[in-house]
Amino acid sequence: MNGPLIGCIADDFTGATDVAGLMRRSGMRVVQCFGIPQTPSLVDGFDAVVVALKSRSIDADLACQQSCDAAKWLQSIGTQRFFFKYCSTFDSTPAGNIGPVAEALMDCLDVPQTIFCPSFPENGRTVYQGHLFVGGSLLSESGMQHHPLNPMTDANLVRVLAGQSKQPVSLVTAPRDGEVSDGTFARRLADAGPLVITDAIDNDDLAGIATTVADHRLVTGGSAIAGFIAQVLQDRREPTSVTADIPIPSNGRSAVLAGSCSQATQAQVQEFVRDHPALTLDVERACRGEDVLGEAKRWVDDQSGDRPFLISSTVDPESLARIHAGHGRSEAAAVVESLLSELGFYLVQQGIRRLVVAGGETSGAIVERLGVEAIRIGDEIAPGVPWTESLGSPPIALALKSGNFGSTTFFRTAIGASLADPTPQGE
Numbered sequence: 001m002n003g004p005l006i007g008c009i010a011d012d013f014t015g016a017t018d019v020a021g022l023m024r025r026s027g028m029r030v031v032q033c034f035g036i037p038q039t040p041s042l043v044d045g046f047d048a049v050v051v052a053l054k055s056r057s058i059d060a061d062l063a064c065q066q067s068c069d070a071a072k073w074l075q076s077i078g079t080q081r082f083f084f085k086y087c088s089t090f091d092s093t094p095a096g097n098i099g100p101v102a103e104a105l106m107d108c109l110d111v112p113q114t115i116f117c118p119s120f121p122e123n124g125r126t127v128y129q130g131h132l133f134v135g136g137s138l139l140s141e142s143g144m145q146h147h148p149l150n151p152m153t154d155a156n157l158v159r160v161l162a163g164q165s166k167q168p169v170s171l172v173t174a175p176r177d178g179e180v181s182d183g184t185f186a187r188r189l190a191d192a193g194p195l196v197i198t199d200a201i202d203n204d205d206l207a208g209i210a211t212t213v214a215d216h217r218l219v220t221g222g223s224a225i226a227g228f229i230a231q232v233l234q235d236r237r238e239p240t241s242v243t244a245d246i247p248i249p250s251n252g253r254s255a256v257l258a259g260s261c262s263q264a265t266q267a268q269v270q271e272f273v274r275d276h277p278a279l280t281l282d283v284e285r286a287c288r289g290e291d292v293l294g295e296a297k298r299w300v301d302d303q304s305g306d307r308p309f310l311i312s313s314t315v316d317p318e319s320l321a322r323i324h325a326g327h328g329r330s331e332a333a334a335v336v337e338s339l340l341s342e343l344g345f346y347l348v349q350q351g352i353r354r355l356v357v358a359g360g361e362t363s364g365a366i367v368e369r370l371g372v373e374a375i376r377i378g379d380e381i382a383p384g385v386p387w388t389e390s391l392g393s394p395p396i397a398l399a400l401k402s403g404n405f406g407s408t409t410f411f412r413t414a415i416g417a418s419l420a421d422p423t424p425q426g427e
């Protein structure tokens with residue numbers, strides 16, 4: 001059977017789009033499915049298949065089960081190489097799910113060893129002597145120590161992974177000059193234990209590691225190493241089998257839905273609303289049962305012409321803390337996800353065909369409400385955030401952005417708007 005060159009299992013939806021986008025850089029045709037697709041023929045003809053799960057913060061046993069089911073489905077379509085994608089900030093807790101899922105996949109794919117390579121230098125994530133840095137800071141001092149679901153209070157990945165795994169964890173430093181070509185790096189890896197954290201501080205390190213592990217049956221990490229593995233696999237193919245560009249339609253009205261409260265998304269919202277119509281959802285009123293959805297729909301109806309607009313629930317940390325104290329963290333999140341997903345559905349009903357979504361959970365809620373089964377991957381807007389298009393009718397262009405990704409002008413860049421486009425608000 002001619003299966004895909006590589007099959008990925010990703011632990012969240014925007015993380016999946018991130019790895020899909022990085023592999024797409026190599027020229028591979030990449031498809032992303034939300035869970036195991038009901039219509040398997042959707043993935044026919046693609047070089048890389050990404051199964052997006054929402055398994056990052058669920059019970060570890062369930063995450064293992066879902067990941068192994070995805071691996072078995074990928075095997076059933078002829079996949080030989082597998083990649084387990086998790087966050088480049090190694091988002092996990094002592095209960096998992098990175099260690100347990102990796103070990104479950106090793107069991108189910110009969111693999112004795114795998115590497116763990118979260119490094120994503122382009123987005124400031126590097127690993128040195130087993131310690132994960134975000135920008136210039138240790139992971140544990142980067143803000144990630146305050147993450148609501150998986151606070152990362154230790155930057156030592158050997159210790160973090162050991163705390164959530166059954167088998168021993170070792171560290172392999174990045175390949176030095178000549179160590180890839182003369183096989184020394186491969187021998188260093190082979191001599192390491194079953195679970196190996198690999199240092200990588202730049203793309204040269206990642207390229208060397210990818211050359212060595214491209215034919216390993218199971219590799220785990222962030223999106224960057226998967227991108228380099230894809231490049232190794234593409235470089236081996238006949239030029240004619242390397243795919244041409246897959247354009248994502250640029251026509252159709254655009255809207256931005258932001259449900260992330262990350263620092264990056266807050267800055268992106270503030271930047272975009274300077275000269276675009278924008279609605280901030282009143283989450284406290286929505287939590288009290290008031291008809292914020294109906295009001296938002298009427299606001300959408302009032303927007304004129306083809307002008308892009310933004311709807312967000314994004315608030316600063318103080319307001320978020322107040323909402324959590326008053327209404328409960330998960331209860332408020334559920335209200336917001338329901339509001340934004342219903343609005344996403346309404347926007348598509350109203351003819352909007354290009355949606356930019358900020359936030360992993362938010363993207364999950366919207367994609368599920370739209371009933372999207374799979375998307376094909378186009379060019380990146382920013383590292384780790386490609387334009388995609390839903391496979392189904394009508395095709396919808398979707399940009400699903402991890403909360404922390406993208407520069408301040410991300411929304412503007414995504415929809416192709418210039419700074420003064422078209423008329424500053426209030427004029």
Ligand SMILES: Nc1ncnc2c1ncn2[C@@H]1O[C@H](COP(=O)(O)OP(=O)(O)O)[C@@H](O)[C@H]1O
Pocket residue numbers: 259260261262283313314315320323324332333334336337358359360361362363401402403404
């Ligand atoms: N104003 C708000 N009050 C309470 N919860 C909110 C608010 N805005 C967003 N949320 C919730 O915060 C979570 C943000 O997570 P997510 O969408 O994954 O973003 P990120 O990628 O930044 O983690 C979602 O569950 C969302 O519903």
Ligand SMILES: O=C(O)[C@@H](O)C(=O)COP(=O)(O)O
Pocket residue numbers: 012014015016018019086087088089222223359360361384401402403404
């Ligand atoms: O690897 C990464 O950093 C991202 O792909 C990712 O997984 C980010 O997570 P969310 O911001 O929670 O979507």
